[in-house]
Each structure stands twice: as C-alpha cells, then as structure tokens.
Amino acid sequence: MTQVGIRTQNRWLLFQLGSRDDCCPQNIKAEQLAIWGREEKAELASFMKKDLRIAIAKRAVIVLVGHPGRQSRGTMNALAATNRNFKLASRLLGLDSKLERNDGTLQSYVGFRVQHDNARGPMKGGIRYHPEVDPDEVNALAQLMTWKTAVANIPYGGAKGGIGCNPSELSISELERLTRVFTQKIHDLIGTHTDVPAPDMGTGPQTMAWILDEYSKFHGYSPAVVTGKPIDLGGSLGRDAATGRGVLFATEALLNEHGKSVSGQRFVIQGFGNVGSWAAQLISEKGGKVVAVSDITGAIKNSKGLDIPSLLQHSKEHRGVKGFHGGDPIDPKSILVEDCDVLVPAALGGVINRENANEIKAKFIVEAANHPTDPEADEILKKKGVVILPDIYANSGGVTVSYFEWVQNIQGFMWDEEKVNNELRTYMTKGFKDVKEMCKTHECDLRMGAFTLAVNRVARATVLRGWEA
Ligand SMILES: NC(=O)C1=CN([C@@H]2O[C@H](COP(=O)(O)OP(=O)(O)OC[C@H]3O[C@@H](n4cnc5c(N)ncnc54)[C@H](OP(=O)(O)O)[C@@H]3O)[C@@H](O)[C@H]2O)C=CC1
Numbered sequence: 001m002t003q004v005g006i007r008t009q010n011r012w013l014l015f016q017l018g019s020r021d022d023c024c025p026q027n028i029k030a031e032q033l034a035i036w037g038r039e040e041k042a043e044l045a046s047f048m049k050k051d052l053r054i055a056i057a058k059r060a061v062i063v064l065v066g067h068p069g070r071q072s073r074g075t076m077n078a079l080a081a082t083n084r085n086f087k088l089a090s091r092l093l094g095l096d097s098k099l100e101r102n103d104g105t106l107q108s109y110v111g112f113r114v115q116h117d118n119a120r121g122p123m124k125g126g127i128r129y130h131p132e133v134d135p136d137e138v139n140a141l142a143q144l145m146t147w148k149t150a151v152a153n154i155p156y157g158g159a160k161g162g163i164g165c166n167p168s169e170l171s172i173s174e175l176e177r178l179t180r181v182f183t184q185k186i187h188d189l190i191g192t193h194t195d196v197p198a199p200d201m202g203t204g205p206q207t208m209a210w211i212l213d214e215y216s217k218f219h220g221y222s223p224a225v226v227t228g229k230p231i232d233l234g235g236s237l238g239r240d241a242a243t244g245r246g247v248l249f250a251t252e253a254l255l256n257e258h259g260k261s262v263s264g265q266r267f268v269i270q271g272f273g274n275v276g277s278w279a280a281q282l283i284s285e286k287g288g289k290v291v292a293v294s295d296i297t298g299a300i301k302n303s304k305g306l307d308i309p310s311l312l313q314h315s316k317e318h319r320g321v322k323g324f325h326g327g328d329p330i331d332p333k334s335i336l337v338e339d340c341d342v343l344v345p346a347a348l349g350g351v352i353n354r355e356n357a358n359e360i361k362a363k364f365i366v367e368a369a370n371h372p373t374d375p376e377a378d379e380i381l382k383k384k385g386v387v388i389l390p391d392i393y394a395n396s397g398g399v400t401v402s403y404f405e406w407v408q409n410i411q412g413f414m415w416d417e418e419k420v421n422n423e424l425r426t427y428m429t430k431g432f433k434d435v436k437e438m439c440k441t442h443e444c445d446l447r448m449g450a451f452t453l454a455v456n457r458v459a460r461a462t463v464l465r466g467w468e469a
Pocket residue numbers: 199200201202203243270271272273274275276294295296297319320332346347348349368369370395396398399
C-alpha cells in the first residue's frame with residue numbers, strides 16, 4: 001500500500017492508493033482516493049480545483065511511505081485513527097512488518113521520500129537517518145534541493161528522504177535490513193531519470209551500495225540510480241570530500257571578495273561528520289586556523305588552532321572528538337558563539353536562532369549544513385553586519401559532484417580526481433558569480449541572491465515545459 005501526501009496550505013492530506021500505477025501523479029483522480037473525514041474532503045475538493053491541478057502539472061506530488069499521521073483536532077485525526085486500526089489489525093493477523101533487531105525485539109520505523117519538483121530534470125537529494133526526521137523537515141529539505149540544484153545550474157530538480165532512527169544504535173546488519181526494506185518501499189518512485197538519492201546525515205557510501213543492490217533486484221543493474229556510492233560500485237572519485245571541498249571553494253570566493261583569504265582566518269566548525277571533517281581538513285591545509293569543533297560527543301577548542309590530522313585520527317579511533325588532548329573541552333552549546341572569523345555550521349538545521357544569534361561573534365557564516373539559520377536569526381545577524389553564505393550555494397559541492405558521478409555512470413567512463421575537483425571549482429566559482437549578480441540586480445543579501453537565481457531558473461523551466469491540457 002502506498003500513501004500519497006499532498007501538502008495544502010497548512011497541513012498534509014494523505015491518500016492511500018491501491019495500485020502502483022496510481023502513484024503516477026497524472027493518474028490520480030479524486031474518486032480513487034480514500035479520504036477520511038468531511039473536512040479533509042472539502043479541503044481536497046477546493047484544492048483539486050486549484051492547486052492540485054498545478055501540483056500535478058508540475059509533477060510535484062509528494063509521496064510518503066508509511067506516514068504516521070498527525071494530530072490536528074480532538075485526540076487523534078482521522079488518518080491517525082485509521083492507521084492505528086490498520087496497525088492493530090495487521091498485528092492481530094501477524095502481518096506486522098517490523099524490523100527484527102539482532103536481539104530478537106521488533107521495532108517500527110517510518111521512512112519518507114519527498115519529491116518536490118522536476119521541472120529542470122530528475123529529482124535529486126540525499127537520504128537522512130536521524131531520530132528527528134519528520135515529514136515537515138524532509139519536505140523542507142526536498143524544496144531546498146530544488147533551489148540548490150538550480151543555483152548550481154545542474155540539470156536536476158529536488159527531493160529528499162529519511163528514516164526516523166538513530167543509526168548509532170543499530171548494528172551494520174540492522175542498518176542493511178532497514179535500508180533494504182526502505183528501498184523495497186520506494187523502488188518504484190526512484191530511478192536514474194526520475195529521482196536519484198544520495199547520502200546525507202547518518203548515511204554514506206555503504207547505504208548507497210545497499211540501495212543500489214536492492215533496487216537492481218527489481219529493475220536490473222542500475223548504478224546511476226544513486227550517487228555517493230563506493231568507488232568500486234561506480235562512485236566518483238572526490239564525492240566523499242565534495243561537500244567539504246565545495247565549502248572551501250565557496251569560502252574562498254566569499255573571503256576574496258572581502259579582500260581576505262582562508263589563510264590566517266579563524267574558523268569554528270559545528271559537526272565533524274562527512275561535511276565538517278572534510279571542511280576542517282581542507283581549510284587547515286589552506287592555512288585556515290580551525291579553533292573549535294564539535295560533534296554529538298562534545299566540543300573542543302584551541303585558540304592556536306587544532307591539529308586537524310590528529311583530531312581526525314582521534315575521532316576515528318574514539319568515534320567522536322571528545323577526549324582529544326590537543327585542545328580544551330568546552331560546552332558544546334557554546335560552540336556557535338565562540339570567538340572566530342568564520343563560523344561553519346555543519347550538523348543540524350535551525351541551530352542558529354533568536355536564542356544565540358545576538359551572541360554570535362563571527363563576521364562570516366558559511367552554511368555547510370542545510371537551513372542552519374532560522375529567519376529570525378537571519379534578521380538579527382543582518383543587523384549585526386554578519387555576512388551569511390546560504391546553504392543552497394555553500395553546500396552545493398556535494399550534489400554537484402553527485403551530478404558528475406551520474407554523468408560518469410551514464411557515459412560508462414570514469415574521471416580522475418583532478419578533473420572532478422577542477423570541475424567542482426569551476427561550478428562553485430560560477431555559482432558565486434551568478435549569486436552576486438542577482439544580489440546586484442535585486443539589491444539584496446546573498447540568501448535572496450541565491451533564492452532569486454534559483455526560483456527564476458526553475459520558473460523559466462516550468463513555463464517552457466508548459467501546462468498539460
Ligand atoms: N553529506 C553531504 O554530501 C551533504 C550534507 N549536507 C548537510 O551537511 C550537514 C552534515 O551532514 P553530514 O556531514 O553528511 O552528516 P554526518 O552524519 O556525516 O555528520 C553529522 C555530524 O553532525 C554531528 N552532530 C549531530 N548532532 C549534533 C549536535 N546536536 N551538535 C553537534 N554536532 C552534531 C554528528 O556527530 P556524531 O557523528 O557524533 O553523531 C556528526 O559529526 C547536514 O545538515 C546535511 O544535510 C549538505 C549537503 C551535502
């Protein structure tokens with residue numbers, strides 16, 4: 001059973017669809033949809049008249065797998081109640097499809113794949129494994145992907161996926177089973193020319209290898225269905241470091257514009273996973289001083305500059321930065337307000353907000369994470385004169401090299417790492433120039449420069465493709 005969710009003005013409407021063909025947005029008809037509640041029906045009726053037609057024409061229907069239902073009125077909304085009864089009945093019938101943990105206990109997980117827009121090409125975006133994954137977050141991240149691929153000027157739309165789970169609590173075999181089950185649920189929705197997943201928080205090349213393998217059981221061997229794969233399975237050289245390298249190129253472009261260079265600047269980095277650790281390594285290789293970093297285990301500071309290669313070694317051996325002797329432990333909550341020139345959030349969203357924006361000492365913020373700054377903080381920081389390089393440009397190096405990987409898979413030809421890195425630099429440099437041009441045209445900050453650039457490109461593609469009769 002597939003559930004299709006359509007976001008109306010302020011909430012989700014969810015429909016259960018009978019057959020796989022129904023998943024094709026063009027095939028959805030009001031009569032086909034099982035709708036719970038009169039209110040939802042009325043809302044859908046008016047939505048069908050206006051927005052849904054547009055949503056369908058834009059192929060922007062959002063597909064969720066196993067949405068848990070949301071509480072909107074009373075103690076439980078109609079969907080949640082129906083889902084509850086469905087789950088109870090399945091359990092009574094022994095049909096409950098829970099993941100059996102290695103210790104024999106059963107656990108349910110909810111996964112999502114949100115497809116936002118494909119006006120400019122196949123939808124593209126990572127898959128996140130994190131306890132805070134929910135439909136609204138995945139929806140926002142999918143939309144960011146549409147704008148990000150447009151800023152980078154690569155021929156993709158936007159999508160994002162995720163499973164609400166804590167990957168650090170799961171064994172490798174549990175993660176593999178979870179990934180395979182998730183792939184079984186979404187294999188008809190993804191594809192080389194429709195929607196191409198990639199890694200995000202909590203996932204990596206191994207996750208992509210499992211998705212590729214499971215997908216290939218249904219559709220034949222298809223390496224280009226995911227990017228960020230291991231090199232041995234058609235992954236691109238340079239993809240692992242690409243988001244961090246893109247952050248370096250973006251930071252260089254920004255600092256050069258202000259008459260500065262990376263060398264000698266003091267950096268604070270929140271998050272020491274794929275993006276944060278590569279950014280730290282590449283920034284320090286360029287002479288930047290990384291004075292503080294944090295991850296989920298803790299935070300450390302050394303105002304003379306942390307020895308990043310030693311910290312990487314420590315983090316690998318101890319699964320985190322905590323306990324590193326080359327610096328002093330600090331409160332992880334204070335990492336964002338540490339004294340520095342450039343702050344690089346490279347972990348979760350919403351971490352820069354009205355609670356801490358006034359305390360931020362950095363002159364520049366380079367958004368390596370997705371949506372790390374909320375709108376209130378944006379305004380506060382603007383007034384303080386802090387320059388923010390927005391996520392949809394700053395962290396676009398990852399999806400750009402994902403595009404290179406996809407191109408290599410389709411061509412059946414592998415590039416060397418130098419070519420990948422040189423092409424990435426070209427795209428990041430052009431992206432900065434394009435954003436700055438929009439800032440000039442619209443007399444706006446870098447975030448609006450990036451958004452106007454992206455929205456304009458997507459709008460042009462949408463209009464050129466036209467509306468379906
Ligand atoms: N991977 C990619 O190619 C891209 C990623 N991004 C974005 O970059 C960000 C980081 O992703 P990525 O590096 O891939 O993810 P990883 O899972 O590799 O790393 C995430 C890092 O954030 C840390 N972290 C988690 N929660 C907190 C917290 N509350 N405080 C401090 N640190 C925390 C993790 O710590 P620990 O390891 O100890 O759990 C880890 O160091 C995300 O916002 C992602 O969407 C954007 C573009 C592309």
